[in-house]
Amino acid sequence: MAVKLTEKFFHRDALEVAPELVGKIIVHRLDDATLIRERIAETEAYRGEEDKGCHASKGRTKRTELLYGESGVIYVYLCYGMHWLMNVITGDIDQPQGVLLRCGEIHNGPGKLTKYLKIDGSFNGGTFCGNDVWIEDDGYKPEIITAPRVGIDYAGDYWKNIEWRFIDNRK
DNA sequence: TTAGTGATATCC
DNA sequence: GATATCACTAAA
Numbered sequence: 051m052a053v054k055l056t057e058k059f060f061h062r063d064a065l066e067v068a069p070e071l072v073g074k075i076i077v078h079r080l081d082d083a084t085l086i087r088e089r090i091a092e093t094e095a096y097r098g099e100e101d102k103g104c105h106a107s108k109g110r111t112k113r114t115e116l117l118y119g120e121s122g123v124i125y126v127y128l129c130y131g132m133h134w135l136m137n138v139i140t141g142d143i144d145q146p147q148g149v150l151l152r153c154g155e156i157h158n159g160p161g162k163l164t165k166y167l168k169i170d171g172s173f174n175g176g177t178f179c180g181n182d183v184w185i186e187d188d189g190y191k192p193e194i195i196t197a198p199r200v201g202i203d204y205a206g207d208y209w210k211n212i213e214w215r216f217i218d219n220r221k
Numbered sequence: 222t223t224a225g226t227g228a229t230a231t232c233c
Numbered sequence: 234g235a236t237a238t239c240a241c242t243a244a245a
Contacts, residue, residue, distance in 0.1 A: 094240080103240075113229060130241050131226025137240095150240065161241055171228095201240040 052186040057179050060121035064140045064147040068095035069216040071138070071149055071185070073192035078167045078183050086167050088154035089190070094199045095214040096137070097147040102205035106146030116175060117146040124183065126164075126174040133161030134170050138178055138185075155218070192218040 055074065060067060071093045078086045096104040096117075105127070106114045116125045117139060125137040125148055141147045153159055157166045164170070169183070178184050196213040203210060 096240085105240085108230080111230075127240075128226095128228055130239065131228075133226095133241050135240060152240085159242075199240080204239090 052188045055178065055185045055187060057120075057122040057177075060138060060140050060178065061142070062121075062140060064095040064097045064149055065214065067138075067140045068093045068149045068214065069194050069196075071151070072194050072216050072218050073190045075186040075188060076151065076154070076167065076183070077186055078169065079181065080168065087186075088156060088163065088167060089218075090151055090153075090185075091155040091158070091218045092152040093216050094150040094152050095147070095216075096150060097141075097214075099146055102209045103199055103202035104146060104148075110146070114146065117148055118144055120177075122177050122179045124173050124176040124178060126169060126171055128171055129161075134164035135160045136164050136167075136169055136173075152215070192220060195219045 071090055073089065075087050075089050099107050101107055106117045110118060116123055119139060120143060121140050123139040125139055127135045129135050136151045137148045139148045154163045157163050176183065195217050197215045197217060198211050198213055199215045
């Protein structure tokens with residue numbers, strides 16, 4: 051019994067959505083109808099302009115515009131010229147918040163996750179509520195542990211240590 | 222540990 | 234137009 055998540059699921063606070071996304075299954079349907087599935091093992095919440103780890107903390111730009119937009123939107127970001135990091139936008143319009151899908155159960159690391167799922171920049175601005183990429187709930191209830199987010203050393207002690215990273219403890 | 226990679230933002 | 238930055242990975 052796999053239930054496809056709808057816009058309603060994403061239209062909540064990032065801090066509610068992020069832990070609930072752990073254990074869900076992301077599905078990508080290719081042109082030839084092949085389904086690529088991977089269970090999400092780790093997410094991170096990014097929330098608001100005051101969150102120094104969030105791209106939107108530097109202000110609203112063309113790049114971060116999506117963060118302010120509709121929930122359920124896919125925000126794909128090219129990092130270090132090679133790796134696509136995949137986010138889902140949550141919350142209300144004009145609130146820059148989202149959840150980074152940091153890694154899957156099989157393929158650890160955000161770069162590997164998107165590579166396996168064949169996600170790239172062409173998905174930026176898409177939606178998880180469409181027919182190409184979506185997220186399923188098959189009833190799996192992971193044991194979730196929290197941890198400080200990674201890769202935001204520049205964000206200062208407060209934001210650096212806040213535990214907005216959610217990991218499936220089964221890993 | 223370090224090199225490589227490219228879009229973005231920020232500085233001229 | 235130029236440069237500094239960056240939520241990473243692979244190779245060594």
